[in-house]
């Protein structure tokens with residue numbers, strides 16, 4: 001049985017915050033690997049005008065994940081899924097011997113109630129939320145917490161997550177990392193050009 005954390009994201013671009021929470025989650029949850037699922041398109045960011053092409057976001061994720069037990073994948077392209085609930089159902093079917101836990105930052109918990117089938121997601125896999133600077137209050141006051149709160153597990157039992165009955169939610173507080181892709185894009189709007197060269201040599205995302 002492999003214990004896998006899944007961090008879905010736009011990775012527009014990937015940054016050290018993604019790497020930091022993934023490595024910390026590996027320790028706190030006793031994971032064998034974290035899979036970064038580079039999203040073909042976050043359903044809630046469809047109208048955002050500054051989403052780089054998947055290939056550039058994927059290449060940035062590969063670079064940021066280097067030499068760590070982090071597997072970068074664009075499997076949602078192959079699965080034909082955009083919504084996390086559909087991805088998770090398919091991944092569980094495809095990999096019945098793996099145990100999955102969904103990872104996200106506390107900014108995403110704040111808007112989790114807007115995700116398609118979010119209660120179903122919580123019934124399919126445990127959820128681990130990493131604190132993010134500035135989102136403590138929003139996360140605790142999140143509309144989804146009205147329902148999820150009763151399923152919170154103590155962080156000091158996080159290693160036992162494969163034994164938990166679902167729904168199960170654990171709030172993890174790693175060393176806070178203020179990095180955000182929004183800020184990186186503002187500082188370097190042409191970031192994706194740095195990955196064009198690399199893409200020429202490395203065009204096809206490996207599938208899981």
Ligand SMILES: Nc1ncnc2c1ncn2[C@@H]1O[C@H](COP(=O)(O)OP(=O)(O)OP(=O)(O)O)[C@@H](O)[C@H]1O
Nearest residue numbers: 009010011017104105108132177178179180181182
């Ligand atoms: N610094 C961070 N600390 C904790 N979680 C983070 C951090 N950065 C990103 N995450 C989490 O990683 C996942 C993927 O994040 P994403 O690719 O959207 O990066 P982002 O920095 O939040 O991007 P953007 O600023 O464009 O919204 C999300 O669940 C997000 O909450």
Ligand SMILES: O=C(O)c1ccc[n+]([C@@H]2O[C@H](COP(=O)([O-])O)[C@@H](O)[C@H]2O)c1
Nearest residue numbers: 008009010039042044083084085115116
């Ligand atoms: O399924 C949904 O309705 C849904 C709505 C918003 C975000 N998500 C997923 O949440 C993950 C984080 O997205 P992002 O853009 O905040 O990095 C990514 O895997 C998205 O596909 C999923």
